Amino acid sequence: MRKVKPLSKKWGVSLFPKAPFNFDGTVYNPGHFPAPTEEYRKGKWWQALRFENKAIGIKFEDKGTVDKPQVKLTVFSERPLNSESKNELVKELSYRFEFDKDISGFTQKFKNDKLLGPAVKRWRGMRSKCGYNLYESLMIYVVLQNATVRRTVQMMQAMLENYGEKVKFDNKNLYVVWQPKTINEVGEEELRQLKVGYRAKFFKRISEDIASGTFDEYQLRKLGNEELKEKLLKLYGIGPHSVENLLWEVFHRHDVFGVLPPWEQKIYSRLLFSQKLASEDKILKTIEKRWEQYKRLAAFYVWTDLFWRHKQKPIKWLEKEIRL
DNA sequence: CATCAGGGCCCTG
DNA sequence: CAGGGCCCTGAT
Numbered sequence: 001m002r003k004v005k006p007l008s009k010k011w012g013v014s015l016f017p018k019a020p021f022n023f024d025g026t027v028y029n030p031g032h033f034p035a036p037t038e039e040y041r042k043g044k045w046w047q048a049l050r051f052e053n054k055a056i057g058i059k060f061e062d063k064g065t066v067d068k069p070q071v072k073l074t075v076f077s078e079r080p081l082n083s084e085s086k087n088e089l090v091k092e093l094s095y096r097f098e099f100d101k102d103i104s105g106f107t108q109k110f111k112n113d114k115l116l117g118p119a120v121k122r123w124r125g126m127r128s129k130c131g132y133n134l135y136e137s138l139m140i141y142v143v144l145q146n147a148t149v150r151r152t153v154q155m156m157q158a159m160l161e162n163y164g165e166k167v168k169f170d171n172k173n174l175y176v177v178w179q180p181k182t183i184n185e186v187g188e189e190e191l192r193q194l195k196v197g198y199r200a201k202f203f204k205r206i207s208e209d210i211a212s213g214t215f216d217e218y219q220l221r222k223l224g225n226e227e228l229k230e231k232l233l234k235l236y237g238i239g240p241h242s243v244e245n246l247l248w249e250v251f252h253r254h255d256v257f258g259v260l261p262p263w264e265q266k267i268y269s270r271l272l273f274s275q276k277l278a279s280e281d282k283i284l285k286t287i288e289k290r291w292e293q294y295k296r297l298a299a300f301y302v303w304t305d306l307f308w309r310h311k312q313k314p315i316k317w318l319e320k321e322i323r324l
Numbered sequence: 325c326a327t328c329a330g331g332g333c334c335c336t337g
Numbered sequence: 338c339a340g341g342g343c344c345c346t347g348a349t
Contacts, residue, residue, distance in 0.1 A: 033331085145332045151346060152331080197344020202333085239333045263331050323330070324347090 007076035017099035021069035023062035025126030048174035057169035076169035098127035119305035183207035202237030
């Protein structure tokens with residue numbers, strides 16, 4: 001079908017994240033749906049992404065320990081990057097993967113917390129990462145809405161096959177997410193043929209807004225939580241739940257946790273109270289009281305620890321909640 | 325076979 | 338603020 005673009009130029013550099021840093025816990029999220037834009041193996045991470053408007057591939061390799069972190073970054077591109085681009089890319093990846101964030105205060109404070117302690121012991125140094133830019137993330141949140149995992153995967157695959165860019169690097173074939181302008185040139189009907197349903201309109205409207213430059217990612221990063229929420233909520237098709245996820249994953253706000261959808265409610269009920277269903281209010285209040293300004297990061301630790309345990313040894317009740 | 329909710333959001337009243 | 342509708346799918 002579409003041509004594969006080989007990314008044959010290579011450049012590498014060593015990065016030194018702030019300790020404690022957990023490589024696998026940071027780069028890979030076992031709770032996320034699988035996307036053909038990225039690949040994980042223990043100690044290694046590949047991702048295709050768009051940077052400065054060009055398709056590139058990145059590879060991270062774990063070369064250190066939690067207390068003496070070192071990551072080898074290899075960048076694959078069609079043409080060689082100039083030194084300014086290299087610097088910018090490293091800066092951007094450091095933001096997206098929180099390499100420079102010091103979370104030692106958090107891990108120290110909660111190492112003996114009854115609920116959080118065990119997760120901190122296992123995953124000390126795990127961070128909030130999002131390898132994608134704002135637009136790419138918005139597209140992902142749209143396919144996640146009101147759909148089961150399988151359908152999300154189908155929609156993403158269809159969109160990538162038709163509008164994404166297929167690249168090859170380091171023996172991996174991966175997709176780079178489509179661009180706003182590509183979607184702007186496609187009719188809503190054509191999108192609907194890919195069985196994305198009413199989301200077609202969301203794709204169109206969001207792509208228009210992003211292409212217009214009204215939502216500059218770098219400017220948004222400077223905003224406070226409330227202002228940022230308000231702004232993102234203006235995107236058509238992006239509601240309270242998606243905004244929460246954006247603040248946590250894309251904007252790395254560790255202190256925002258105010259929305260609890262039913263699916264997550266069930267899982268946190270088990271995690272926090274070992275009961276089938278606790279009220280939303282009870283869960284949110286508990287999280288707030290126990291973990292304060294670290295509440296989102298803390299919840300992420302107990303949540304992700306659960307999914308890792310599930311990956312290693314399936315947990316029956318969780319299996320039932322993860323609807324394929 | 326029909327019905328229904330799903331890892332939400334928009335719009336209306 | 339509550340509730341119906343939305344695209345499509347797989348589960349029941």
